[in-house]
Amino acid sequence: MRVSAVPATDPQVRDQLVLAHVGLVKSLAHRLRRRLPSQVEVAELVSVGVLGLIDAASRYQPSLGVPFDAFARQRIHGAMLDALRRLDTVPRSVRRLQRQAENAIGRLRHRLGREPESAEIAADIGVTVEQYERMLDEMRQIELAVVRRSAAGEDAASLLDLAVDPDAGPYVQLERRELRRRLAAALAQLPDRERQILALSYEHDLTLSEIGQVIGVSESRISQLRAQAIARLRSLLRVWLTGGEAH
Numbered sequence: 001m002r003v004s005a006v007p008a009t010d011p012q013v014r015d016q017l018v019l020a021h022v023g024l025v026k027s028l029a030h031r032l033r034r035r036l037p038s039q040v041e042v043a044e045l046v047s048v049g050v051l052g053l054i055d056a057a058s059r060y061q062p063s064l065g066v067p068f069d070a071f072a073r074q075r076i077h078g079a080m081l082d083a084l085r086r087l088d089t090v091p092r093s094v095r096r097l098q099r100q101a102e103n104a105i106g107r108l109r110h111r112l113g114r115e116p117e118s119a120e121i122a123a124d125i126g127v128t129v130e131q132y133e134r135m136l137d138e139m140r141q142i143e144l145a146v147v148r149r150s151a152a153g154e155d156a157a158s159l160l161d162l163a164v165d166p167d168a169g170p171y172v173q174l175e176r177r178e179l180r181r182r183l184a185a186a187l188a189q190l191p192d193r194e195r196q197i198l199a200l201s202y203e204h205d206l207t208l209s210e211i212g213q214v215i216g217v218s219e220s221r222i223s224q225l226r227a228q229a230i231a232r233l234r235s236l237l238r239v240w241l242t243g244g245e246a247h
Contacts, residue, residue, distance in 0.1 A: 017057040018050075023073055025049040028076050044078050045203055052079025052159065097135045100125055101228070102235040115191055115232060136224040143230065159202045163233040181236075186236040196228035197222060 027042035040052045051208035056072035104124040116124075122132035143162055160183055187195055192216065200206045200214060208226075215222065 014054075014057040017068060017072075018053055020056075021053055021069070022050065024069065024072060025053050025139065029080065032077070032080055038113065038150065044083075048079050049076045052076040054193060089140070094138050094141050098139050098231065098234075099206070101132075101135060101139070101231040105232055106235040106239060109235070115189065118228065121228075122131055126192040133224050136227040137220070138225045139231070143214055159230075159233075162230050163237055167233065182237055182240055183233065184238075186233050189236060190229055190232055194225055194232070197226050198229050201226060 025046055026042075026049075029042050029049055032045055039243075052075045056068075056075040059075075060068055060071055070194055079102065083198065091241050105116060106122050108120055108124055112120070118132060119129050122129045125135075127135070160179060162187070163183055164179060186199070190198070197211055197215065200211045201208075206214070208222045212219045212222045217225075
């Protein structure tokens with residue numbers, strides 16, 4: 001659909017431009033989402049992208065000689081990245097829950113000589129299994145924050161970004177190649193089901209629902225197991241990279 005080149009300050013022309021280019025928003029949203037883990041919703045990107053499109057249509061001046069597609073593309077993409085940056089906020093209470101889980105896993109691994117079960121982790125923290133599972137649900141906020149931060153930097157979030165604690169000094173002193181080697185070794189220590197979930201999510205880009213169908217458990221349980229697996233990885237990496245135990 002072609003729109004005549006008249007000033008876009010005219011509300012009718014602005015609306016025509018928006019309607020004619022909704023497909024561009026969807027295309028950019030799907031392209032951006034392909035660089036992200038599967039839990040990021042396309043609908044979230046589209047909704048903020050449409051706002052960027054409306055803003056572009058309101059500001060567009062054909063007399064500048066710039067095609068509207070090119071003019072709008074930058075504003076749509078920028079609106080999506082700005083939204084991802086704004087959402088990159090995790091409450092301190094959630095960070096505290098993550099550290100509790102990591103420390104409990106580290107203590108139990110040292111004591112038991114193996115990876116602890118969910119019930120054992122819950123008991124060490126001093127909560128019920130149901131409370132521990134709710135902790136894992138809340139910890140998903142951290143994963144989504146990493147995803148959004150990576151998208152805002154134009155990169156896809158990787159498992160390495162999730163497994164490495166950015167606040168731990170020794171981590172930043174290592175090359176990513178060394179970190180990847182350490183991560184591969186840590187992955188080999190995970191329980192089989194958790195390792196399979198991470199592979200399906202980050203190597204094969206399956207959604208939580210799709211992984212649930214493969215594994216045979218609910219989508220919410222897959223989310224909890226993935227959060228627990230990431231906590232295990234962070235605990236292992238912190239021990240190896242600091243040369244001590246997590247407490």
